[in-house]
Amino acid sequence: xxxxxxxxxxxxxxxxxxxxxxxxxxxxxxxxxxxxxxxxxxxxxxxxxxxxxxxxxxxxxxxxxxxxxxxxxxxxxxxxxxxxxxxxxxxxxxxxxxxxxxxxxxxxxxxxxxxxxxxxxxxxxxxxxxxxxxxxxxxxxxxxxxxxxxxxxxxxxxxxxxxxxxxxxxxxxxxxxxxxxxxxxxxxxxxxxxxxxxxxxxxxxxxxxxxxxxxxxxxxxxxxxxxxxxxxxxxxxxxxxxxxxxxxxxxxxxxxxxxxxxxxxxxxxxxxxxxxxxxxxxxxxxxxxxxxxxxxxxxxxxxxxxxxxxxxxxxxxxxxxxxxxxxxxxxxxxxxxxxxxxxxxxxxxxxxxxxx
Amino acid sequence: xxxxxxxxxxxxxxxxxxxxxxxxxxxxxxxxxxxxxxxxxxxxxxxxxxxxxxxxxxxxxxxxxxxxxxxxxxxxxxxxxxxxxxxxxxxxxxxxxxxxxxxxxxxxxxxxxxxxxxxxxxxxxxxxxxxxxxxxxxxxxxxxxxxxxxxxxxxxxxxxxxxxxxxxxxxxxxxxxxxxxxxxxxxxxxxxxxxxxxxxxxxxxxxxxxxxxxxxxxxxxxxxxxxxxxxxxxxxxxxxxxxxxxxxxxxxxxxxxxxxxxxxxxxxxxxxxxxxxxxxxxxxxxxxxxxxxxxxxxxxxxxxxxxxxxxxxxxxxxxxxxxxxxxxxxxxxxxxxxxxxxxxxxxxxxxxxxxx
Numbered sequence: 001x002x003x004x005x006x007x008x009x010x011x012x013x014x015x016x017x018x019x020x021x022x023x024x025x026x027x028x029x030x031x032x033x034x035x036x037x038x039x040x041x042x043x044x045x046x047x048x049x050x051x052x053x054x055x056x057x058x059x060x061x062x063x064x065x066x067x068x069x070x071x072x073x074x075x076x077x078x079x080x081x082x083x084x085x086x087x088x089x090x091x092x093x094x095x096x097x098x099x100x101x102x103x104x105x106x107x108x109x110x111x112x113x114x115x116x117x118x119x120x121x122x123x124x125x126x127x128x129x130x131x132x133x134x135x136x137x138x139x140x141x142x143x144x145x146x147x148x149x150x151x152x153x154x155x156x157x158x159x160x161x162x163x164x165x166x167x168x169x170x171x172x173x174x175x176x177x178x179x180x181x182x183x184x185x186x187x188x189x190x191x192x193x194x195x196x197x198x199x200x201x202x203x204x205x206x207x208x209x210x211x212x213x214x215x216x217x218x219x220x221x222x223x224x225x226x227x228x229x230x231x232x233x234x235x236x237x238x239x240x241x242x243x244x245x246x247x248x249x250x251x252x253x254x255x256x257x258x259x260x261x262x263x264x265x266x267x268x269x270x271x272x273x274x275x276x277x278x279x280x281x282x283x284x285x286x287x288x289x290x291x292x293x294x295x296x297x298x299x300x301x302x303x304x305x306x307x308x309x310x311x312x313x314x315x316x317x318x319x320x321x322x323x324x325x326x327x328x329x330x331x332x333x334x335x336x337x338x339x340x341x342x343x344x345x346x347x348x349x350x351x352x353x354x355x356x
Numbered sequence: 357x358x359x360x361x362x363x364x365x366x367x368x369x370x371x372x373x374x375x376x377x378x379x380x381x382x383x384x385x386x387x388x389x390x391x392x393x394x395x396x397x398x399x400x401x402x403x404x405x406x407x408x409x410x411x412x413x414x415x416x417x418x419x420x421x422x423x424x425x426x427x428x429x430x431x432x433x434x435x436x437x438x439x440x441x442x443x444x445x446x447x448x449x450x451x452x453x454x455x456x457x458x459x460x461x462x463x464x465x466x467x468x469x470x471x472x473x474x475x476x477x478x479x480x481x482x483x484x485x486x487x488x489x490x491x492x493x494x495x496x497x498x499x500x501x502x503x504x505x506x507x508x509x510x511x512x513x514x515x516x517x518x519x520x521x522x523x524x525x526x527x528x529x530x531x532x533x534x535x536x537x538x539x540x541x542x543x544x545x546x547x548x549x550x551x552x553x554x555x556x557x558x559x560x561x562x563x564x565x566x567x568x569x570x571x572x573x574x575x576x577x578x579x580x581x582x583x584x585x586x587x588x589x590x591x592x593x594x595x596x597x598x599x600x601x602x603x604x605x606x607x608x609x610x611x612x613x614x615x616x617x618x619x620x621x622x623x624x625x626x627x628x629x630x631x632x633x634x635x636x637x638x639x640x641x642x643x644x645x646x647x648x649x650x651x652x653x654x655x656x657x658x659x660x661x662x663x664x665x666x667x668x669x670x671x672x673x674x675x676x677x678x679x680x681x682x683x684x685x686x687x688x689x690x691x692x693x694x695x696x697x698x699x700x701x702x703x704x705x706x707x708x709x710x711x712x
Binding site: 026029030057058059072078106110113116147151155158167238241255348353 | 415416427429456506511524611642
């Protein structure tokens with residue numbers, strides 16, 4: 001930890017040295033000396049790169065071009081609690097946005113992060129989150145190039161909220177998107193479902209549940225890069241986050257105007273997630289994931305893709321779970337283990353609030 | 357207003373039609389059907405463009421290139437109250453980010469917006485804010501291409517927080533930045549100072565003040581484009597937001613390793629702002645602006661630049677207020693009306709919390 005700095009001061013307002021007062025106070029959001037100290041001692045120290053260090057209100061960056069497009073994505077993160085088995089709000093904020101922009105087949109390059117802090121937040125907790133962000137950014141190979149910090153009064157926020165925006169680069173020959181699924185395509189999932197939602201839920205302690213479930217939060221860009229090497233003709237990449245696998249497949253079915261059939265017995269799920277869901281009456285198909293990938297690609301590619309995914313860090317339990325069909329346009333059908341079929345709709349309201 | 361939609365439903369959770377319940381509920385942040393309805397009926401309806409309408413988790417955009425850099429900036433907005441004389445949180449969120457990225461001389465192109473809504477927020481208020489965002493985006497000539505919405509429980513937020521990130525394009529020949537001020541340069545301000553901070557403060561009603569002060573919140577990119585036409589050799593552009601004119605000039609002095617002298621009698625300020633500041637013991641040099649521009653450029657350009665600014669929509673009261681000097685490196689000196697000098701430091705803590 002940084003030692004308490006001595007601040008000399010000639011301005012109109014009384015100063016509070018950053019590490020003397022170990023909590024966030026309103027002055028840390030003022031844009032003045034306290035904000036500057038917080039930026040230097042917590043953000044720049046951990047995110048350090050030439051773009052941030054320049055100290056302008058903008059970061060000026062180059063793209064790997066020539067040509068190509070930008071892939072841009074944004075997310076607000078409000079997970080409660082801030083720390084949970086397998087991750088924290090910082091890891092989630094980086095991975096969530098890295099994953100969203102990677103779903104176009106883009107190479108993720110740059111992230112911005114804006115923080116809304118609640119007065120009274122322990123600065124050590126903030127720093128732990130920032131360190132976790134930098135670790136995830138390192139793993140994904142992206143830079144946090146611009147940021148902002150605001151502070152709200154105690155009771156007007158909840159510790160830390162983080163909004164991240166990602167900027168990636170796509171070569172002009174990439175044509176991946178939710179509207180590209182074709183009848184005959186195979187549907188692959190990169191691993192077990194429901195881990196993130198259940199991990200966060202049990203971390204809250206509301207249900208006096210004990211569970212060994214850890215969040216799957218992880219950056220998926222390296223897995224995607226491997227897939228696109230062997231299957232550049234992949235049609236859809238999508239991470240089933242809020243709303244889970246069922247809601248995400250519905251979005252794809254609607255965008256592509258196709259039907260999707262999935263087979264219950266082929267969907268990977270751990271016993272711990274399955275039993276917790278049964279206990280609480282949740283359907284794991286609607287529980288959020290933060291490190292899983294849906295791949296929709298021509299059927300002839302499915303075995304190669306499966307093998308590639310299984311050889312990546314986060315893909316051990318990948319499985320082929322279904323196929324795209326022409327009939328039942330815009331519907332997702334679950335073939336159950338007992339041989340019946342049911343329509344999976346999108347999730348309506350809220351099953352597990354504040355899981356990302 | 358949209359009429360109440362009929363939602364048919366076959367999923368695991370009970371639906372709430374968006375306009376039946378006129379307030380934000382937790383389900384609006386679920387990523388399911390309610391989120392989708394909110395996006396369609398409030399966000400897509402008002403921000404409509406092909407990027408958002410594509411419905412992917414990323415927006416794929418092209419830059420005007422070839423060559424050039426991206427200028428990227430991010431801001432969280434937590435202003436309280438949400439509406440104030442001259443603007444609202446939506447106008448602020450768009451203008452703040454348009455202005456930040458314009459300070460590099462970039463052409464602002466795209467914005468992302470992430471919303472953190474408090475349960476119980478009136479959806480009509482949200483829509484009013486979104487409409488205001490789109491009006492400001494239209495004026496600035498930018499598109500909101502990606503967004504995200506999360507909902508927190510009542511008492512864990514404060515109505516609406518909005519984080520915006522901007523992506524602009526700079527041609528490779530632009531070399532504008534806070535580190536470019538040169539001894540001999542002139543310092544110009546585009547109008548009166550302190551209006552935004554005082555307008556928000558009086559809108560809170562805490563001081564039983566009556567005041568005619570309106571926020572100056574405005575997009576400055578068109579003004580900047582005009583300036584750069586006549587003075588492409590401009591060294592620094594910066595908007596004096598949180599921390600006010602004094603704090604912003606200090607940042608520039610430090611980045612450029614120069615001294616800056618400003619002359620009190622030349623700084624434009626309205627009588628209303630001046631008298632409110634005197635009443636409350638505030639120094640207007642530290643009060644936030646949201647539609648003002650500091651220009652630092654070679655002395656020979658100052659009269660041309662002043663004339664150009666005065667001819668723009670938001671520049672009637674522009675003035676030359678000082679000069680960059682070699683001595684007193686990294687210090688900002690105020691020459692007062694009575695002939696004395698004083699060092700202006702950066703603001704330390706918080707004078708006016710939650711003004712942006």
